[in-house]
Amino acid sequence: MAEKTNKEEKKSIYTKLSQIDVKPYLSKKMGLNYLSWAKAWGLVKAIYPNSQKEITKYPEYLPINGEWKSTGRTVDYCLTPFGCEVEVTVEIEGNKYSSNLYVMNHRNQAVRNLKELDMGQINKTQQRCLVKALAYAGLGLDVYAGEDLPSDESTTATKPKPRKVESLSQRIAKAKQFEVQYGGGKEKLVDVCKWEAQGDEQAKAFLDNWRTKSKGNEAAYNFIKDQGLQKESA
Incomplete structure (x- = not known):
């Protein structure tokens, strides 16, 4: 108790x-x-x-x-x-x-x-x-906190610059390696998502706060969840 x-x-x-x-x-x-x-x-x-x-x-x-x-x-x-x-x-x-x-x-x-x-x-x-x-x-x-995962949406109102289109496998590989500043040190985002799925309250509180900071954070979180990467990490 x-x-x-x-x-x-x-x-x-x-x-x-x-x-x-x-x-x-x-x-x-x-x-x-x-x-x-x-x-x-x-x-x-x-x-x-x-x-x-x-x-x-x-x-x-x-x-x-x-x-x-x-x-x-x-x-x-x-x-x-x-x-x-x-x-x-x-x-x-x-x-x-x-x-x-x-x-x-x-x-x-x-x-x-x-x-x-x-x-x-x-x-x-x-x-x-x-x-x-x-x-x-x-x-x-x-x-x-570091920079977020790149999203597929243009974030500028000006004419978008030509850029390479990443394949799904490339985005998954990048997502697995992406790190966030967590608990005073760097941790992989997929691991923090895994801890959240396991019921870790501090991880959940961190992600809830982190996801509200920008649309990009929400997109990065959803990508990991949609691809089930946090289950692979487990």
């Missing part, structure tokens, strides 16, 4: 947060949309005032004389030979949602040279990680 209540609570949180239109709060950087951590956190706290956030602490290791050695301290970031990573967890109504992100430079590449790393970069990454953790819970998840 407690497990059922927890699932219903999670669904309620996801449903409420996914229905918030974050588009008016988006900004652009390097051609990409992003939601500021302050606005994201404010939107969640307005509905769930008891929400908490926590930055994961790690044992500190530093490269000394060619070896990674422990300093005996704990820090809120993880240094590795491959870069620096942070993790943020948010707790909403007793449910926890976590996200990991690596520290990037201005070219969106992982910072591997420790001499180029500073606390400003780490702090900004922790703030971005908080926003992605909130996306796990449903807030602004569509900000991270």
Whole structure:
């Protein structure tokens, strides 16, 4: 009974947060949309005032004389030979949602040279990680969504450009590989449809919200259902 209540609570949180239109709060950087951590956190706290956030602490290791050695301290970031990573967890109504992100430079590449790393970069990454953790819970998840499957209908009022007509087999192959941003990571759309068919409430809530975003989303979903691709995935 407690497990059922927890699932219903999670669904309620996801449903409420996914229905918030974050588009008016988006900004652009390097051609990409992003939601500021302050606005994201404010939107969640307005509905769930008891929400908490926590930055994961790690044992500190530093490269000394060619070896990674422990300093005996704990820090809120993880240094590795491959870069620096942070993790943020948010707790909403007793449910926890976590996200990991690596520290990037201005070219969106992982910072591997420790001499180029500073606390400003780490702090900004922790703030971005908080926003992605909130996306796990449903807030602004569509900000991270990729492009949809191409449809057969022209979407412009101008004269359509000549284009190749895909065969059914080509469209099926493309549909099987098409990915969406789901739960903070990428998943194949056919798999999410499969989980929905198996009664997964979070998958259903995600697809209901995702399909209403545009006509193309509905067409992509219907194509997978009509061809029975989610059954093949199972």
